[in-house]
Amino acid sequence: MADNEAGPDGSPDSAPTGTPNIHMVNARTLRGLAHPLRLRLLNNLREFGPATASxxxxxxxxxxxxxxxxxxxxxxxxxxxxxxERxxxxxxxxxxxxxxxxxxxxxDFLHDPDPEIRGAMGVVLHEVATVHTQELNTWLGTMHDWPEEWLRSYDLSDFKVRLTPELSLEMAEAIHDLVDSYRDRVPEGTEGSAVVRTHLHVFPRPTE
Known part of the structure; x- marks a missing residue:
């Protein structure tokens, strides 16, 4: 699960190969993340750059x-x-x-039965899902403020396909690799460009 790369935060099950400077969460740092405001603060610093507390x-x-x-x-x-420097x-x-x-x-800690660890994971994952929903709703509410080219190029899709756990992981990793292949192709400040957010949710559904 990766969140807010080059901008949380905080998402498949492993960091994309070759992506620099990604923090791999452990049991200790999970506790440090497990607060909605901390996640929002971290997301803002990653997306908008350095800032003061005020x-x-x-x-x-x-x-x-x-x-x-x-x-x-x-x-x-x-x-x-x-x-x-500031x-x-x-x-x-x-x-x-x-x-x-x-x-x-x-x-190992992700599969720990300890309620404290599971609770911390729940806080982090639900906040990530909340951020994804907020970002998508913001786009839908402001999409007509964007140039027509962007209205033709956005996507809002969902898919259903029968897989094994191994194939589900393979698919998620392939999507990560695809997104990674587009990194650094457009220099910062390029006219007409924007930071594009891509959300990936992969999870099983009951068959009955």
Missing amino acids: GLADRLGESSGATSYHLRQLATYGFVEDDP GKGRERWWKAVHLGTAFDSTA
Whole structure:
């Protein structure tokens, strides 16, 4: 599961091959992520770049005390750090350490029966799903503000295909590789370009 690469956050079961600077979550850092506001803060820093606690508070509709506290918690777990190139006086700027976050489906802690670990996973995964829904709804609500070329090029699809667990993983990895093949093909600032978000959800459904 990878979230918010080059922009959470936080999603198939392993980081795409060759993608740089992706944090592979472990049992310790999972606990550091398991708070909705921390995930929102991390996503914003990854997508929009360095910011102060007060700037993030204004953007997210939170108090600066709350954003400051949770930024320090994210720093404790290695997700964010000070940006020494910014800030004046006592103003503290934060930046994301990684481009994205991924879960390795082979990691032992993901299958741990401990309710605390399962609860933390639930918080992270449901927040990722919430962000995906918000992003999609924002696009649908603003799509007619975009040039006609973008209206012809977006996609909103779902598919149903019978697979084994092994083939499901193979398909997810193939989709990751396909998305990866488009990285860095368009330089930043290219006229008419935009950051494109692609959500991948792969899960089984009951047959009856």
